[in-house]
Amino acid sequence: MSAQAYRLERGGLVERSKPLHFTFDQLQYDGYAGDTLASALLANGVRLVGRSFKYHRPRGIFTAGNYEPNALVELRNGARREPNTQATMAELFDGLEATSQNRWPNLSLDLLSVNSKLSPLLSAGFYYKTFMWPRSFWTKVYEPFIRRAAGLGSAAGANDPDRYEKAYAHCDVLVVGSGPAGLMAAEAASGAGARVILCEEHPRIGGALLTERIEIDGRPGQDWALDARSRLQASGVRIMPRTAVVGWYDGNTFAAMERVADHLAEPPAHLPRQRLWRIAAKQVVIATGAQERPLVFPDNDRPGVMLASAARTYVNQYAVRPGRRAVIFGNNQSMETTAHDLARAGVDIAAIIDPKDVVSSDISHVVRGQGVAVVRGGRSISGVKPSGRGAKTIGCDLICVAGGWNPSVHLISQRGMKPVWDNEIQSFVPPVTSGPGFICVGASRGLYSTESCLEDGYQAGLAAAREAGFKDVETATRTFTASGPEQGRVEPLWRPESGAKGKCFVDMQNDVTDKDVSLAAREGYVSVEHLKRYTTLGMATDQGKTANVPGLGLLAGDLGKEIGEVGTTTFRPPYAPVSLGVIAGHSRGPTWRPVRRTAFHGWAEEQGAKFIEAGLWMRWHYFPRAGEGFAEATAREVNQVRNAAGFADVSTLGKIDIQGRDAVELINRVYTNSFTKLPIGRARYGLMLREDGIALDDGTVTRFDKDRFFITTTTGEAGHVMEHLEYCHQVLWPELDVQMVSASDAWAGLAIAGPKSRDVIAELVDGFDVSNEAFPFLSAAEITVCGGVPAKLFRISFSGELAYELCVPYGFGDAVVRTLAERGARHGLVPYGLEALGIMRIEKGHVAGSEITGWATAGDLGLGWMVPEKKPHNYIGRAMAAREGLIDPNREVLVGLKSLNPSEKVPAGSHLIADGALNSPEADHGHVTATTWSPTLNAYIALGVLKRGRERHGEILRAANPLQKYDVMVEVADPVFYDPENARVRD
Amino acid sequence: MRIKCPVCGERPLEEYAYRGDAKVQRPRTHAPDQANAWHDYVYLRDNPKGRQKEHWRHSGGCGAWLVVDRDTYTHEIFSVRLTKAARRRAK
Numbered sequence A: 001m002s003a004q005a006y007r008l009e010r011g012g013l014v015e016r017s018k019p020l021h022f023t024f025d026q027l028q029y030d031g032y033a034g035d036t037l038a039s040a041l042l043a044n045g046v047r048l049v050g051r052s053f054k055y056h057r058p059r060g061i062f063t064a065g066n067y068e069p070n071a072l073v074e075l076r077n078g079a080r081r082e083p084n085t086q087a088t089m090a091e092l093f094d095g096l097e098a099t100s101q102n103r104w105p106n107l108s109l110d111l112l113s114v115n116s117k118l119s120p121l122l123s124a125g126f127y128y129k130t131f132m133w134p135r136s137f138w139t140k141v142y143e144p145f146i147r148r149a150a151g152l153g154s155a156a157g158a159n160d161p162d163r164y165e166k167a168y169a170h171c172d173v174l175v176v177g178s179g180p181a182g183l184m185a186a187e188a189a190s191g192a193g194a195r196v197i198l199c200e201e202h203p204r205i206g207g208a209l210l211t212e213r214i215e216i217d218g219r220p221g222q223d224w225a226l227d228a229r230s231r232l233q234a235s236g237v238r239i240m241p242r243t244a245v246v247g248w249y250d251g252n253t254f255a256a257m258e259r260v261a262d263h264l265a266e267p268p269a270h271l272p273r274q275r276l277w278r279i280a281a282k283q284v285v286i287a288t289g290a291q292e293r294p295l296v297f298p299d300n301d302r303p304g305v306m307l308a309s310a311a312r313t314y315v316n317q318y319a320v321r322p323g324r325r326a327v328i329f330g331n332n333q334s335m336e337t338t339a340h341d342l343a344r345a346g347v348d349i350a351a352i353i354d355p356k357d358v359v360s361s362d363i364s365h366v367v368r369g370q371g372v373a374v375v376r377g378g379r380s381i382s383g384v385k386p387s388g389r390g391a392k393t394i395g396c397d398l399i400c401v402a403g404g405w406n407p408s409v410h411l412i413s414q415r416g417m418k419p420v421w422d423n424e425i426q427s428f429v430p431p432v433t434s435g436p437g438f439i440c441v442g443a444s445r446g447l448y449s450t451e452s453c454l455e456d457g458y459q460a461g462l463a464a465a466r467e468a469g470f471k472d473v474e475t476a477t478r479t480f481t482a483s484g485p486e487q488g489r490v491e492p493l494w495r496p497e498s499g500a501k502g503k504c505f506v507d508m509q510n511d512v513t514d515k516d517v518s519l520a521a522r523e524g525y526v527s528v529e530h531l532k533r534y535t536t537l538g539m540a541t542d543q544g545k546t547a548n549v550p551g552l553g554l555l556a557g558d559l560g561k562e563i564g565e566v567g568t569t570t571f572r573p574p575y576a577p578v579s580l581g582v583i584a585g586h587s588r589g590p591t592w593r594p595v596r597r598t599a600f601h602g603w604a605e606e607q608g609a610k611f612i613e614a615g616l617w618m619r620w621h622y623f624p625r626a627g628e629g630f631a632e633a634t635a636r637e638v639n640q641v642r643n644a645a646g647f648a649d650v651s652t653l654g655k656i657d658i659q660g661r662d663a664v665e666l667i668n669r670v671y672t673n674s675f676t677k678l679p680i681g682r683a684r685y686g687l688m689l690r691e692d693g694i695a696l697d698d699g700t701v702t703r704f705d706k707d708r709f710f711i712t713t714t715t716g717e718a719g720h721v722m723e724h725l726e727y728c729h730q731v732l733w734p735e736l737d738v739q740m741v742s743a744s745d746a747w748a749g750l751a752i753a754g755p756k757s758r759d760v761i762a763e764l765v766d767g768f769d770v771s772n773e774a775f776p777f778l779s780a781a782e783i784t785v786c787g788g789v790p791a792k793l794f795r796i797s798f799s800g801e802l803a804y805e806l807c808v809p810y811g812f813g814d815a816v817v818r819t820l821a822e823r824g825a826r827h828g829l830v831p832y833g834l835e836a837l838g839i840m841r842i843e844k845g846h847v848a849g850s851e852i853t854g855w856a857t858a859g860d861l862g863l864g865w866m867v868p869e870k871k872p873h874n875y876i877g878r879a880m881a882a883r884e885g886l887i888d889p890n891r892e893v894l895v896g897l898k899s900l901n902p903s904e905k906v907p908a909g910s911h912l913i914a915d916g917a918l919n920s921p922e923a924d925h926g927h928v929t930a931t932t933w934s935p936t937l938n939a940y941i942a943l944g945v946l947k948r949g950r951e952r953h954g955e956i957l958r959a960a961n962p963l964q965k966y967d968v969m970v971e972v973a974d975p976v977f978y979d980p981e982n983a984r985v986r987d
Numbered sequence B: 001m002r003i004k005c006p007v008c009g010e011r012p013l014e015e016y017a018y019r020g021d022a023k024v025q026r027p028r029t030h031a032p033d034q035a036n037a038w039h040d041y042v043y044l045r046d047n048p049k050g051r052q053k054e055h056w057r058h059s060g061g062c063g064a065w066l067v068v069d070r071d072t073y074t075h076e077i078f079s080v081r082l083t084k085a086a087r088r089r090a091k
Ligand SMILES: [Zn+2]
Pocket: B005, B006, B007, B008, B009, B058, B061, B062, B063, B064
């Protein structure tokens, strides 16, 4: 066949000066810029493009838009391979590689089409019936069969190399759709002063102006659309082509997917592949148009059967003859338009089959009062036989089907509005054409003439602008002189006469036939939603855009009801397929979420630090030296802190500055312990509860002045505690005179710990006396360090050693840590990471996140001493903490655990089982929460929670870990393994 | 959904944290006879279909706690106001 044998020599919107090369199933073809893959395939006479999902029937191109059920292909290859793409929506580009799918071994010889012979097995509800028994058949027979036979295309199996973006836009009026109605709405709204966004899912602006032969005020529709586009651009309308509005949400918020670079082989470096827009609009004009629906007759799925409007689109927009000789079959007068447009493009009109006698009497070749009986041909049709007695086969290679129109009611349906049936035009239309924030116009509300769409759009644009706040806008009408296609008279034709065998498809993508619908109705699935789920009608990737209404029509017929009484299914977002990539946007790989780095990060990187993620933070994990592994490095760091000095990054702790006359009152109301008598220049450990009496967080409270406090929280709860305190103040106790601000990011913090830490600190402070007498344990001061850097110095310890915490303004952090490392070196100072910090806290029996779990009370954590009886305040959690269940002596409380064999580890999560008992819920007395090798004690130790644990020190238990098939005997001990007198911190 | 923060203006949902019913009242004392009141305060919430005053925090913005009068079914927002202390802070 010669190249593009079906291409017209003139007309259309393809650029003949820009030829493009592409392949389909490895064969080379040519097309033009402006083509879709579908139009280019048709131009080359390619009719067979895929196999159907269930029966592997040969399928061709059925539509010219986003409602295509059949022509699904794989685009590109390698990491960019994209399965299940509608050939009718894929813009052609040079070098495009397209492949058919769902066939084996190849498209024209598909061995799995034997499924068609098995069709009794595959009828409605077959999943529910066939695969129920025998059970063993499931894994051996059914599942492999289904996996082999079903499925559409295959995923790339490699990381998507392209970028995706999310973006936000705001406007007074959003116009969805750029047909005649949408263009006029945008023009009118913009002229009234409104900020307008116009979204069009196709690459060109114009909608039906591009696909139909329309004339407006003497101008051809395609030219008129170009003029309108220029006018809109000049008036500042934001035109967004290739952008499908896919969802409508609360507050007139819209989701729209822009296919930025789908029409290019690869996105250029500065562009994403796709963009997901969130558009906030004061008003929306829904101008989404209408889609033609098919008719249900035998073999209506064969390649060569096509919607009549699609055939018109191919000749008018793409200058492609979809066939050489056409039969037109339908229930409305648009068959005449089809005959005109095709004949004008040189397609022979073999016949118009007109069972309802709607075609004007002056049209020739009309077969009135008959349906379609037999479609001849398999992979490509060769003729059609009308149903009348003695009718002869009419030779043709194209059957154009005109079953009436479905206004695109998807968006209003998403908002919970149920479309209603309009018997006059045989269409579901919106129940109201306008409401708060929206107006439906043109074909989307059932208006089909070009003139009425233009006028409707114009008035809606003015009304939308007025509603959006441009109150001076006056109602005006504008009239147009236009000609174009009309539906004209339309008659119901849900189950045409045929008297022939052959499958009549309702949902082509999911291979649902009229028999499946009738079977479902007979079996009692008479609700539309049940019908859908039982037959899978409308549940394919096209969401039944062509299938739903014919399905309803058949069901109504079977039930003897009107179609409006049967109801309609609910359309849910998204209106068009949205890739997972664009939903993820930048949130993948290294940009999955923000990374927080402390002021010391750069310095630590230079030192070869290993980092560990803690929430969003990158924290120091450990600092390996040459030849050291993880265990050696962390043990060395611990030993150095215990014997000399080390420093750790504690910048990630939450810090809140609380000031005001009632600051101490607020603090007393949120912590269990009392701070009334905390002297200025002193810090104290504090515990917060939740209102239900469970421990929330712990940290330090420092008083720098009578009315000025500085508190710290754990890293993980920093944000939560801030929110909690603001709730307490703003909602519970607004009468308190207090102000607070998060200072977490303002201050970089270092813990400097070890017997030599005083000597190290003395190297930094500007003439401040850090002797034990002048600055004892739990002191705090605002000083300067390193020659004038403002600092907060605390003498507090988490490691159990003499220790300090030093906070400096974030911007000084890097300079200070370098000075510290340099001046501390002569005292043996080393950096230590989160691992060493964790080891030392277990040695010291301090609780952390693995113990403050959200079900532990102060008593459980061994912090009962922080809950004084005599405190007068009705503090958060006090009342509920006194509940019987929370003070039960049988509760699991914090204990230390020593491995009986010091060289056997105690896995975290192990359950604590009474010695001699078998594993059982009754014998389970607690579990291990944190575990470590202790370099200090030269033994494996752990923390855990144990029923009545404080009375059981010295008892031998079995730590059972059935998951790891590992048991170890442990001795219950005091949780403070190291320096239980706490003398070292006071030295 | 967008909420119009009295301090920051109309901002998207993601910037806000939801807490719930704004009409619950914290008992004034922790006396043992208040056990039922505490139970109600901590655990019991109405779950109306329709209008309800709720606490929201503009956590991704100014940090203010807000009382939002909202329809839980339509998500229509009738009013947004600052709590008393937040009003004072905003001044
Ligand atoms: Zn705000």
